[in-house]
Amino acid sequence: KAGVTQTPRYLIKTRGQQVTLSCSPISGHRSVSWYQQTPGQGLQFLFEYFSETQRNKGNFPGRFSGRQFSNSRSEMNVSTLELGDSALYLCASSFGQGYYGYTFGSGTRLTVV
């Protein structure tokens, strides 16, 4: 079956702009989580959506937001981009609690210049 698909794979944006990243989970998976990976901070949890509701949120400023659609696809948005937002953004999906079926996509590499 198809894995977790993230688009686009690479993105270059200018400081101050906003960006939207997309994630299509594995078919049947209802939970989608987002993580940010940077060299300095490692892998950090952004938020999790389940059945279109945000179920959990990490310690990121309000410029980072997300949503989930009825088909479980998810988007995350970052507004007023800063240089420090340059990172690999990873999406992971699972059927439910995620202990056994937590699958990551290949990520979107965002570069802010």
Add this chain to the structure above:
Amino acid sequence: DQQVKQNSPSLSVQEGRISILNCDYTNSMFDYFLWYKKYPAEGPTFLISISSIKDKNEDGRFTVFLNKSAKHLSLHIVPSQPGDSAVYFCAASAQAAGNKLTFGGGTRVLVKP
């Protein structure tokens, strides 16, 4: 406050020998632990996990050990193969926190032929 720590940023091992990766955690609420393997420009791939009610879990060449009293877990890879060269992350979750994973900083493993 790093709740999950991998104190060895890198590890070099000869092909066929054992690789031992270590991970320490501070949050006593963590009740499930996972190891992921990551290649550059790809998302993390799940390797093996362990519940806090167990102290050992094996899957082929991979064994994870959990010492709850020491808040320490380790991943053993035997025998190590060149294809195991990657960055390995340990992650922890707490049922009360839902699907949120807290990651360590990673250990880069190089298996030499």
